[in-house]
Amino acid sequence: MNRTDRLYALVEELRAAAPRPRTVPWLAGRFEVSERTVQRDLQALMQTGVPLRSEPGPYGGWFVDKAMSLPPVNFTAEEAIAIAVALAGAESGAPFAGPARGAMRKLTAAMPEAAIASLRLISRQIRIGAEPVPADVSAAVERAVREHQVIWLHYLGGDGRESQREVEPAGLLAHRGRWFLIGWCRSRRAVRGFRLDRIQEARTTAEQAPHRDLATLLDVDSAAPAILADLTDD
Known part of the structure; x- marks a missing residue:
């Protein structure tokens, strides 16, 4: 053994x-x-x-x-490799990248040598590009989404204008290689998407945010077209 x-x-x-x-x-x-x-x-x-x-x-x-701890789960070699490849794709620009790296270490520690060799080969063929996000910003966004807390943002819009916002988070969205925080912007009184790499500073508040369903906010008949077109920096 x-x-x-x-x-x-x-x-x-x-x-x-x-x-x-x-x-x-x-x-x-x-x-x-x-x-x-x-x-x-x-x-x-x-x-x-x-x-x-x-x-x-x-x-x-x-x-x-x-x-x-979680109960044991038996994966096939292919399933373990698929999970490990997905975890390996979590880079600095992705939310929850830190926990993903920890999960990756635990998974590979339990994988047989042959599966690890296959993972190394496959991972060289996969690249997920993303703009880097400062660790403190990423941590604040992750906490706000995870614990349903109102978050304060110092945000740099696509037009170069800076603003300060209070946002009730609904979730995270990946689109065209960018990560967005989707939520209800109290300043604009509307749904907005904030690119994580444009957030200059972020702090969670002690206030619990009302529940807002991400799927509802992204309904194609309402806010989704503007958000996905990155026209949310007003």
């Missing part, structure tokens, strides 16, 4: 046994490796974000905190 397969099997063993802990000597015997190797494997898993916990004492050991 190679190290990648052992790490995956180690997580599954601890998950299946939870909440009963497994000791390092027990795990070393189970996987026919040294206790030192098991300890290194446990540290490596913790660094990738696996929610491992340990209990001291004669009846203690290691276990996976089920309350902080």
Whole structure:
């Protein structure tokens, strides 16, 4: 068993046994490796974000905190590669790129070597271009969408004019290689789309935003043509 397969099997063993802990000597015997190797494997898993916990004492050991992890899902090699390729496409210009990179590390840690080799080959054939978005702007937009909070924007329009807006976010839209924050602009009292790479500064507020359905706001009979044409910088 190679190290990648052992790490995956180690997580599954601890998950299946939870909440009963497994000791390092027990795990070393189970996987026919040294206790030192098991300890290194446990540290490596913790660094990738696996929610491992340990209990001291004669009846203690290691276990996976089920309350902080997703249940195991068995993917075929093709499915795992498809997911990994999609995650690999998340660049600095895409929302939630940071969590996507973390998910990518976890997924590849559980993939067999042959699948990883295929992923490397395919990923060289895929390029997703996007304008870079400052990390603080991206984080604020992600939080506003995720937690339904009103967001304050310092925005640079396509005509070069700057403005300050309060926006009730409805969601995110990718169009022609650009990412847009779609929401209800309180200044214009209308639906607007804000290109993420044109947001100069963004801050979430403590105010909860009313629920606004993205599909409704983008209805083809209302605001979608203007938004998709990038005519929303007034």
